[in-house]
Amino acid sequence: MPTNLASPHVARVSGLTRSYGAGASQVTALAGVDLALNRGDFTAIMGPSGSGKSTLMHIMAGLDAATDGRVWLGEYDITNFDDADLTLLRRRRVGFVFQSFNLLPTLDVRGNVLLPFELDGRKPTESERQWIDTLFDSLGLRDRLTHRPHELSGGQQQRVAIARALATRPEVVFADEPTGNLDSRTGREVLRLLADAAATHGQSIAMVTHDPVAASFADRVVFLADGKVVRDEPRRTPEQLSAIMLAMETEAAA
Numbered sequence: 374m375p376t377n378l379a380s381p382h383v384a385r386v387s388g389l390t391r392s393y394g395a396g397a398s399q400v401t402a403l404a405g406v407d408l409a410l411n412r413g414d415f416t417a418i419m420g421p422s423g424s425g426k427s428t429l430m431h432i433m434a435g436l437d438a439a440t441d442g443r444v445w446l447g448e449y450d451i452t453n454f455d456d457a458d459l460t461l462l463r464r465r466r467v468g469f470v471f472q473s474f475n476l477l478p479t480l481d482v483r484g485n486v487l488l489p490f491e492l493d494g495r496k497p498t499e500s501e502r503q504w505i506d507t508l509f510d511s512l513g514l515r516d517r518l519t520h521r522p523h524e525l526s527g528g529q530q531q532r533v534a535i536a537r538a539l540a541t542r543p544e545v546v547f548a549d550e551p552t553g554n555l556d557s558r559t560g561r562e563v564l565r566l567l568a569d570a571a572a573t574h575g576q577s578i579a580m581v582t583h584d585p586v587a588a589s590f591a592d593r594v595v596f597l598a599d600g601k602v603v604r605d606e607p608r609r610t611p612e613q614l615s616a617i618m619l620a621m622e623t624e625a626a627a
């Protein structure tokens with residue numbers, strides 16, 4: 374495997390294209406994207422519906438394959454990895470938080486958080502055990518450890534999903550609209566937790582969102598339109614991000 378241990382990037386794509394279908398019905402979801410996610414950053418990926426955000430995230434996370442271009446996850450060039458290698462790499466290097474929480478209904482909170490270790494066929498080390506305890510405390514899950522997902526509120530379920538995503542200290546956490554199913558107050562709590570994981574623990578996080586308030590918690594905001602990166606901004610207020618989105622829509626309509 375080609376390695377580049379000095380890489381300051383947790384994930385990178387170069388000349389990335391992704392099309393679906395063939396002939397007249399072909400859709401180009403990504404049309405030549407160059408993007409590198411910095412280690413320790415909380416990066417938001419914004420853009421209008423259909424601009425390619427989820428496709429980009431899925432390819433960066435090794436869940437979908439490029440049509441053309443190259444993809445790196447940490448020091449690995451995963452462009453030509455087969456499914457078995459990708460599964461292993463995802464299990465060991467990537468955490469996921471989805472809009473729909475994706476918790477196992479039959480497992481309690483502790484079981485859900487320990488699931489990535491189970492899947493990897495190992496037990497947490499002593500230091501991982503301590504880290505998981507810290508997560509239970511800082512995410513306010515301590516008195517819910519034996520509860521099953523259906524006994525929890527939406528915000529609590531998303532906090533369990535975040536604890537699970539952070540438990541193995543993955544190279545990068547990918548979050549797809551993680552606050553999409555939460556009320557705005559609970560959503561802000563979840564965003565604060567993600568921002569804190571990056572700021573305090575150096576956890577690299579990439580989050581897809583269409584919500585300027587959510588994106589305002591990120592260190593960096595990358596905008597996609599029509600399958601291309603059109604802007605790349607440092608931290609911005611929700612008002613500034615809304616203005617950028619509006620300007621993009623006005624340009625697209627002109």
Ligand SMILES: Nc1ncnc2c1ncn2[C@@H]1O[C@H](COP(=O)(O)OP(=O)(O)OP(=O)(O)O)[C@@H](O)[C@H]1O
Binds near residue numbers: 425428583
């Ligand atoms: N499996 C697929 N088959 C065919 N077309 C697809 C598939 N997945 C995505 N697309 C198309 O690719 C384009 C980009 O989709 P994508 O889901 O990445 O956009 P998005 O920015 O995440 O949108 P949204 O904000 O609505 O979730 C869209 O035109 C979509 O219809």
